[in-house]
Structure formats: structure tokens, C-alpha cells
Amino acid sequence: MAIIVDKAQKKRDIALACKDLLVHSSINALTISEIAKTAGIGKGTFYEYFKDKDELVFELVNLLMQEHNSKKEQKLASVERTREKIKVFYEFFYSEEAADLRALYKEFVAISLLAPKQEMIAFQTECFRFYYQWVEKIIDEGIAKGEVLPVSKELIKGMYTMGEGMFIASLATEGVIDLKHDINRYVDEIFELVEKKESR
Amino acid sequence: MAIIVDKAQKKRDIALACKDLLVHSSINALTISEIAKTAGIGKGTFYEYFKDKDELVFELVNLLMQEHNSKKEQKLASVERTREKIKVFYEFFYSEEAADLRALYKEFVAISLLAPKQEMIAFQTECFRFYYQWVEKIIDEGIAKGEVLPVSKELIKGMYTMGEGMFIASLATEGVIDLKHDINRYVDEIFELVEKKESR
């Protein structure tokens, strides 16, 4: 009786086996040989599951992002105030536990910029929508609870992309940006403006 | 005595001659041969002035950004209100006349992410500081004029990087972001919050 391998599962396994390799090295600097060896498979086998190296990064970012989202969801549930929820949202950009994902995401963004592929764009678009709606929901709830002003709704897109911008800027510059500090400060200042104050 | 050429000037000339090529194609897809032919020089000559292809992108971004900054300065001088000044600032990300520079900047960011080189990081850092101080000056003047609340000062870094973030996001996604619209809307909303209102 032949072993029926779950293609999707094996694909995940291969990607996961290469995680450390990818996190610590640029995908361009890696060869299919190294990757296959690390995953404990043959070069030909790699091609059974992936079209090219980029797809490996893609798969892995996908995987880790799902994991990350689950954790984020849990964490968000334990936080009350809108301001804090938004801060939790931004933790992706500086938290220690998202470090691996960030390293991969950086690669992924670079690949997307240099040689955008349809499925990557689709994924990024999907991600953007997903996160956007998530933040929207948080803000909506904040408004409903009377915690923040309705105007907050108009700031969502800008707030969301600010995180991405700071992240990219922090990668490309040296020491000008302290992600955790700068992001949280910005969030605080914005919320000072949009939070309803009793004393007003 | 043999002719002595102005190395820096010739480097600029070569870069400028390749502008259209670089704008319309990814640097990775270009060969040194193509580049040299386009610039009307030999392959070896290219290497006399540039260490590698990346340096060509670097030189060109540098060049066009200087040009862009001059124009921006002029334009800013003709604008009165702080809000409008900030909007002018963001025009880089969507104006037609900065399209070439944007195309190159995209490449440059991707290169910086994939294989950061010291001089690139230094350049980006320098750029960040330069623009940051510029925006800071605009905001400071706005505060001095009593146009905007002092709190605006705290939002500068976030506002600045928001542009970068939206730009990257717009490149990597499809149709989710309308740069001109989204950026200006965000700016407007922020200014609604920080502009001093007579009637308050």
C-alpha cells in the first residue's frame, strides 16, 4: 500500500524545515541545493512542491503569518481599550516573537518589489484587506463603545500603513528609528486627539 | 599629456543616459552589456565608474532626488498653509513628474532590503534625517504662526513614514490603495484634528 502524502502538508513541512536557513540568509544567496539538503529532500523533489525559491518564502510567510495572527487574536481578546488594541496590532513590527516572521517578510517585500508575481500581489492585497478590516472592526467597536471619536475611522488606512512605513524605514536606515518607541508614541499622540475625554 | 576627465561628472552622465532604461526595467533584468551600450560606452568603461549595477541605481536615485528636492523647495515656497505644505511634501508618492524617480526609488528600496550596503544605508539615513527636518521645520512654522497645535510636532515621524508605508503597500497590492486620495484624505483628517479652529 503506497503511502499517500498530503501534498500541502509536505509543502508546509519543507518550508518549515528551511525556516532557520531563510531567516538567517537572503533567499538570493541560497541555492536550491542548499535548500533541498536542509529540508532533507532531493533537488528534484523540491520542484515537485515549489515552482521556485520565491514560492518557498511565500509559503513560509503565509504559514508564519497565520500563526502570528492566531496569537494576535488571542492577545487582542485580553486587551480592553481601543488604544491598547491598536498597539497590540503594531507589535508585529518590533516584538521579539515576530522576529523570524519579520525577517521573512522583509525578503518577501523585496521580492514583491523587484519581481512582483500575481499570487504574491494577491496575497499582499488579501493581507492588506484582512488587516484593514480587523483594525476597522477595532475602531468601530471603540466608536460604538464611545471610547473614540467617529473621525478615527478615517485615519485607519493611514495608521495602518504608518507601521509598514516605519518598518521599511527602520530596515533601510541606521539608528534613526526606534520602532517600538516611535510607533507607540505616534499611537499615543493620535489617541490623545481622538479619544473622548470626560473632562471636555 | 592624456586627457583628464571629470570622473564625477562622467559618472552622472552615464547614469543619466541610462535613466529611461532603468525606469522601464528592473535592474536585475538588465545586463552590464545593455547598460553600457545604452550609455554609449564599453563594458569596461562602466566598471571604471561603477562598482556594480546597484551603484548605478544609487547614483541615479541620488541625482533625481536632488532635482526633485529643488522643485519641491520651489513649490513649497509658493504654498501658504501648513496643511498644504505637507500635501506638497507627499506629492512625491503620486505626482506624475516624480514617476521616474519613484520607479527608481522602488528598485533602490528593494536592493536595500535584499543586500544592504553601507553607502546605501548611509544615504537612506541621510535622506530620512533631511526630510524629517524639513517636515519638522514646516510644522514648527505652522505652530509659530498659530496655525496648528503644538501636538503636531509629535506626529511628524509617523506622518512622514505613513507616506512611505502607503507607497510600499500600493506597490505590493492591487487596487487597494489610491495613493493620491488616501494620502490626502489622511492628511486632511489629521489636520482637522490639529488645526486651530477660531470657533473652538
Place this chain on the structure above:
Amino acid sequence: MAIIVDKAQKKRDIALACKDLLVHSSINALTISEIAKTAGIGKGTFYEYFKDKDELVFELVNLLMQEHNSKKEQKLASVERTREKIKVFYEFFYSEEAADLRALYKEFVAISLLAPKQEMIAFQTECFRFYYQWVEKIIDEGIAKGEVLPVSKELIKGMYTMGEGMFIASLATEGVIDLKHDINRYVDEIFELVEKKESR
């Protein structure tokens, strides 16, 4: 399951296939393309088995020297007198059948002088020791048999290197040295001095 090749054997096969090419041309004048074509393999395949062209020369010298040593051993067994054994030893430097090996050895020495690599030095050192001990054994047996004076033992290193020196000198000069004649004459003269004479 894909075929598993005997790497070492294939390396030998490739080297042997290039023997004539290498013997009749300087390695520097040869391109990897030519070599691969001659061996009936692709350029990439060459690099699967050899780090560079030098290694090909190295492999071949190694191979032919082993073969040469086997023949030498047989020949030495068929010779009685110490003086003749030593002469057999020197045949490497002028015999017709060692011509190919000599041509390659010349290249090998030149390479070793210009860009010595660790494995080459190790090989040369090993060769030197091996031959030195071989000559030493011959001389020791001659002394034991009472054929030559014990002092001969002190002359071994010099005698051995004399061959190398004459070889190099003959390659670099024109017509000053007749290897076969000059070497044998020298050997004869030395043995006139160190052979035990009945009539003394």
C-alpha cells in the same frame, strides 16, 4: 532512485580523458570549455569534480605517477647492482615512456611555484619523502651487501635533488644539458667514489 556515481572514479576518468590535451598544451592556454568538450562532459560537470584547472593537472600527475611508480618498482626488481638501481631511478627524467608524465610534471611544478596550494605542497612533500625513502632503502641494501661505502647514505638527498635540478635546468635552457648522458655520467662518477673496489 537516481544513479549514484563513483565520484573518485569519474574524476579519474575525466582526468585521463584529458591526458593528451594536457600533455601537448599548457594548462593556461586551455579553457574549461575545451577541457570539458575533450572529456565529453559539460562545463558544469567539470566543476562538479574539479575546483579549477590546476586540480585537473594535479589529479593527472597523481594518477600517472602512481602508474610510473609501479613500473619503476618492477624494473628495480630486475636490476642487481646499486649503481644500476639508482640509474633506473633517474630514468623518470629522460625515458621515453615517462615523457607524458614529465610534461605534466613540468606544468605541475610551475603551478606549484606560482600559486602553491596546500594540497599540492602536501603532495610534493609526500612524493619527496616517498622517493627519498625508496632511494635510502636501495642505498642501505647496497651498504648491507657490501657493495657501496656507508658514506653513500649521506649523499642521498643531494643525489635525489640533483635529478630534479638537472630536469628543471634542461627545461629552462637550450642544449646545455643532455639529461640521460649527464645524469648517468654523474651517477657513474659518484659510484666510482663510493663503490667498494676489490683491488683497493
Place this chain on the structure above:
Amino acid sequence: MAIIVDKAQKKRDIALACKDLLVHSSINALTISEIAKTAGIGKGTFYEYFKDKDELVFELVNLLMQEHNSKKEQKLASVERTREKIKVFYEFFYSEEAADLRALYKEFVAISLLAPKQEMIAFQTECFRFYYQWVEKIIDEGIAKGEVLPVSKELIKGMYTMGEGMFIASLATEGVIDLKHDINRYVDEIFELVEKKESR
């Protein structure tokens, strides 16, 4: 009034200016640019005086060898016994003061082996003859003085090339040969055999 430069003298000057460079680096690893810069001349000027890089090595070996020969001649004049004269002769191969010349000579031999040029062969042949006759003269005088046996004359070529052989072997092996010790020991043993002993 135009300056008339002595071509031969300027050639020597250029060669001498590059001495340290050549001694400490392989000629193959050096570019014409580096050489010209070191000599303080333009690349084009280099070609006014030398056909190629090899010729530079050639010129320099030539120059230093003349100098070396003068010193050797003086030193030989101050030595009495034949055995010692021969030892002085071999000092080339290990003396500290001939170190630079040896480094260049090594390069020169390698070049001669890899790509022999007519003028190099002629030079080497000339050198061989010159030294051979020199040694011959020393031995002849030794015989005339009754210091050594007439048979010594037959050993000259072998003795001379032994030095070369040991030198090459010492370069290509690691620690097997102690040039000074091994050469002198060999000379001593040979002279024990060919020196006339009173008590005989």
C-alpha cells in the same frame, strides 16, 4: 632642449622601483596598472620600455643577478679552500641577502616553465654556462693546487644542478629540506671523497 633619457637606464629604474612589489607578490597577481603606479609612470609608458610583465621580472632578475655575482666574486676572492669556495657558490640558495633575488628567480623559473620565451631560454642558458664555467674554474684551480682529485671535474654539472634541485624541492615541499644544512652537508661529503688526504 629635449631631455634625452637613457632608455636602458630608465628601464632599469622602473624595474628597480617595482622590486619590492615583485618580491612580495606573484607577477600574475599584479596588473600593469599597479606596476605603473608603483613605478610612478603611466601605463602607456610601461609599454615603451617593456613588452609585457614577464619582461619586467626578467629585467629585474638580470639586474639583481649581476649585483649578486659581483658580491659573490668578492667573497670568493676572500676564501682559500676549494670546498669553501663551492659552499660560497651555493649561498645563493639560502643566504638572507639573496632572499629577494631568490623570490624573483622562483617567479622567473615558473614563467620559463609555463611559457618559455626565446630570450629567457637564452638568458638561462647563458647563466648556466657562466656559472658552470665559474665552478669549473674553481675546481680546475683546486686540482692544479693538488687540493682535490681530478675526478672532481666530472662532478661539476651534477653538483651545480643539485643546488637548483634542492632549491626547487624546498619551494615545493614543506619542511623536508633545510637548504643551508642539506646543501653544505652534501658538499662536505662529496669533498671528503674528492679531497686529497695527506695520510692516504
Place this chain on the structure above:
DNA sequence: GATGAATGAGTTTTCATTCAT
């Protein structure tokens, strides 16, 4: 005579991809 900017032929080297087993 001197120079050094310009050159491009020629080589090495890499590595994704294929496909026979």
C-alpha cells in the same frame, strides 16, 4: 615622449532545471 581613458574579447563560474533511473 608620456599618459591614462577607453575598450571588449575572452574566461570563469554559477545554478536553476531537467530527466533517466
Place this chain on the structure above:
DNA sequence: CATGAATGAAAACTCATTCAT
């Protein structure tokens, strides 16, 4: 299904040499 040996297209890069000034 899995494999890894074989491949060669493709690109970077070097550097001796030329020659206008």
C-alpha cells in the same frame, strides 16, 4: 514518488593594450 548527476545558458568581470592628446 524521489532523486541527484548532468548540463549549458547566461552573466559578471578583468585587464592588457591602444591611441588621441
